[in-house]
Amino acid sequence: MWLRVIIFLCQVFSCGFAEESSCTPGFDSESFVFKVNRDHLHRGKTLGRVIFNTCDVRSRSVFQSRDKRFSVRTDGSVTLKTPVTLHDGYMMFDVHAWDSSGMKHTASVRVECTAHHHEDHHMNTAVNITPQLKSFPDDLIVRFPRSSAGLKRVKRGWVIPPLKESENSNGPFPQYLAKIKTDFAIETKMMYSITGEGADQPPVGLFTCDEHNGKVYVTQPLDREKKASYKLIAHAVGEGGVREKPMDIIIEVIDQNDHKPEFTQNPFNGNLPEASPKDYEFMTVTATDADDPNTPNAEVRYSIISQDPSLPNPNMFDINAVTGRIRVVSSGLDREKFPKYTLVIQATDRRGEGYPTTGRAVIIVTDSNDNPPQFEQDTYTVSVLENQVGVEVAKLTVTDGDEPGSPAWLTKYKIISGDKLGVFNISTGPSQLEGIITTLKPLDYEKTKQYILSVIVENDDPFVGSLPTSTATVTVNVEDVNEPPVFNPKEKYITKPEDFPVGSDLVAFTATDPDIGRSQKLTYRIGSDPAGFLSVVEDTGMIKVKSPMDRESIEVKDGKYKAIILAIDNDETARATGTGTLIIKLEDVNDNAPYINEREIKICNQEVPPVLLSITDKDLHPNAGPFSVDTYGDTMKNWTAKMNDSATGIELMLKYPLGPGVYNVVLRVFDKQKLYQDTLLKATVCDCKGESVVCSEKRTARLSLSVIIRIICTIVALVSISFLLVYFMRPQICFGQGSV
Ligand SMILES: *[C@@H]1O[C@H](CO)[C@@H](O)[C@H](O)[C@H]1NC(C)=O
Ligand SMILES: *[C@@H]1O[C@H](CO)[C@@H](O)[C@H](O)[C@H]1NC(C)=O
Ligand SMILES: *[C@@H]1O[C@H](CO)[C@@H](O)[C@H](O)[C@H]1NC(C)=O
Numbered sequence: 001m002w003l004r005v006i007i008f009l010c011q012v013f014s015c016g017f018a019e020e021s022s023c024t025p026g027f028d029s030e031s032f033v034f035k036v037n038r039d040h041l042h043r044g045k046t047l048g049r050v051i052f053n054t055c056d057v058r059s060r061s062v063f064q065s066r067d068k069r070f071s072v073r074t075d076g077s078v079t080l081k082t083p084v085t086l087h088d089g090y091m092m093f094d095v096h097a098w099d100s101s102g103m104k105h106t107a108s109v110r111v112e113c114t115a116h117h118h119e120d121h122h123m124n125t126a127v128n129i130t131p132q133l134k135s136f137p138d139d140l141i142v143r144f145p146r147s148s149a150g151l152k153r154v155k156r157g158w159v160i161p162p163l164k165e166s167e168n169s170n171g172p173f174p175q176y177l178a179k180i181k182t183d184f185a186i187e188t189k190m191m192y193s194i195t196g197e198g199a200d201q202p203p204v205g206l207f208t209c210d211e212h213n214g215k216v217y218v219t220q221p222l223d224r225e226k227k228a229s230y231k232l233i234a235h236a237v238g239e240g241g242v243r244e245k246p247m248d249i250i251i252e253v254i255d256q257n258d259h260k261p262e263f264t265q266n267p268f269n270g271n272l273p274e275a276s277p278k279d280y281e282f283m284t285v286t287a288t289d290a291d292d293p294n295t296p297n298a299e300v301r302y303s304i305i306s307q308d309p310s311l312p313n314p315n316m317f318d319i320n321a322v323t324g325r326i327r328v329v330s331s332g333l334d335r336e337k338f339p340k341y342t343l344v345i346q347a348t349d350r351r352g353e354g355y356p357t358t359g360r361a362v363i364i365v366t367d368s369n370d371n372p373p374q375f376e377q378d379t380y381t382v383s384v385l386e387n388q389v390g391v392e393v394a395k396l397t398v399t400d401g402d403e404p405g406s407p408a409w410l411t412k413y414k415i416i417s418g419d420k421l422g423v424f425n426i427s428t429g430p431s432q433l434e435g436i437i438t439t440l441k442p443l444d445y446e447k448t449k450q451y452i453l454s455v456i457v458e459n460d461d462p463f464v465g466s467l468p469t470s471t472a473t474v475t476v477n478v479e480d481v482n483e484p485p486v487f488n489p490k491e492k493y494i495t496k497p498e499d500f501p502v503g504s505d506l507v508a509f510t511a512t513d514p515d516i517g518r519s520q521k522l523t524y525r526i527g528s529d530p531a532g533f534l535s536v537v538e539d540t541g542m543i544k545v546k547s548p549m550d551r552e553s554i555e556v557k558d559g560k561y562k563a564i565i566l567a568i569d570n571d572e573t574a575r576a577t578g579t580g581t582l583i584i585k586l587e588d589v590n591d592n593a594p595y596i597n598e599r600e601i602k603i604c605n606q607e608v609p610p611v612l613l614s615i616t617d618k619d620l621h622p623n624a625g626p627f628s629v630d631t632y633g634d635t636m637k638n639w640t641a642k643m644n645d646s647a648t649g650i651e652l653m654l655k656y657p658l659g660p661g662v663y664n665v666v667l668r669v670f671d672k673q674k675l676y677q678d679t680l681l682k683a684t685v686c687d688c689k690g691e692s693v694v695c696s697e698k699r700t701a702r703l704s705l706s707v708i709i710r711i712i713c714t715i716v717a718l719v720s721i722s723f724l725l726v727y728f729m730r731p732q733i734c735f736g737q738g739s740v
Pocket of ligand 1: 425426440
């Protein structure tokens, strides 16, 4: 009886106590036993679950396994990190966990094999997992916080651990989540409510609260991918104005694997040079998973499902399961045979054990320079005329197996021998697959009759590996061309007196023929001889005087006479003509006597200054001035002439006043060499004084004659008029008499 009372009291006491604060954090049990049905356990296997009470709303804890081959997830499930064999049929290790106060708890785990020869083969996937703990026990209580000292409220910022609720729950709804509690409820009736997102704010009504007992419900399945957490504010109000300070409740939505991975792109495109080495990574594929990235639900693993074409072998590529990087793992890439591969790739969540998604990776094998260009012909023989620059000598065509237009296909050429003087140029022709040799300098048959050129071809890109370089040999035969004779020097300069005798030899002006290979005969002609002074001896090129040369000829400029001489070869097909210029500097000879420029003068016969006359002599000094002048004969009686001070002009004066009239004056002018010439001047002497000449006619004679003529004319006219008057008047008189 007493015992029963004690037990009853204990129960009452413990129940009340339990409701208030009886929870002690710790493992559910000191030891856990996980049964497996075989010795060999592979990596990633889940063996079972340890249960740890945190005594708060947390459903996850931090665990640590002493044996590093095992790992314990935050929900307590124990998995294998490496393959393990249970040699003795079992294995034991410790697991640690920490509670919210930081205290460490330890439990032992025993993994044992349920005898290998057991009948239940169907259980070979492994495990005997202890029943799943519900996310929220029925008695999950959210208490308005208080300090341990009693009714004093805690300082702001104190956060209660979030509530956790799995997404996609099947219900039934409304589904209980937790209960809000306040210590005031012991003394007075309290009313509970919640506000915030999901309560009175959108999505309104997702969470509800029973105002009497403080129980919080969720009314619909949650979707973490839509909203991963909600913040509710709990209120408790009592009669008489008692109220709790509002408290934040965070509801975190626990992820479920309700999304497949998705490739970020489909297909993925990659380029792979055909010369890539083994293990060359060239592209990366990526898949995303909308599930919680902190859980395996979003942990994606990649694999290759198939390869098309499966040549030259079906496993050309490998994908890194974690990073998605694709590399080439086999040799045998050949763009010319297999320019493209398509891989079907797969991304699977839950580290490769969840939902798979497939996609494609298209790999374009790009060209590498593994085909050297080849000359189609390796010897060429061509003929080229000499003396021409820029002419095409040869066109060397090549083939190249690489991708047209790529740097592995484009060609360039080099003359590696046979052109020490740089006579030839080689460049890539418009088709890109041809090298064109042209002449850069004129070829000279007389110097080099043949060139043997070695030409190589390369690509813009270097060859991959050691490939042979194709070489062509081009034999260039230079063809002789009839070249014109060349005067030496091209312009010949001689000096001769202008009176060099007609018929005598001036100079031999000859040319040579560059065509030394041919024996050609040259003939000479006059090309240009404007004054007709010259002739040339056809065979020898000797220039002779044909007619008297005159330095004073208008064809002579500055005393120099220019003639063009031709040398013509006797080539049968096309005669070639060379030209030479002969310049003769003509020396002056005193072949011109001085003369007076003026031929008529007018002069007064009284008080007259000398008349100044100017002199010309076409010759040069010393065959010209200073001049001298002389008078003789009749002229000397009436006139004086003397040179002016510079001895270039003549001052002519009357010896005494001559009667007006026209006189002939003859003056003899001498040059320095006393070569002379007489000049006849017509001098009109007028009856005037001084410098300004006024010539009046001889009035007496001329006036009387004209007066006489006028008088005679007047008399004749008067007589004629009188006669006519008398004649016409007479009949009138007769009539007058007759009628009277
Ligand atoms: C050779 O010919 C190419 C094409 O005509 C030209 O571009 C290049 O300048 C030439 N080389 C020389 C050295 O003249
Ligand atoms: C010189 O003058 C005289 C007159 O004084 C004249 O008769 C004579 O013809 C003149 N002589 C000449 C050559 O003009
Ligand atoms: C002499 O006469 C010439 C010709 O008329 C003239 O050019 C020259 O200036 C004169 N000399 C002098 C010193 O007057």
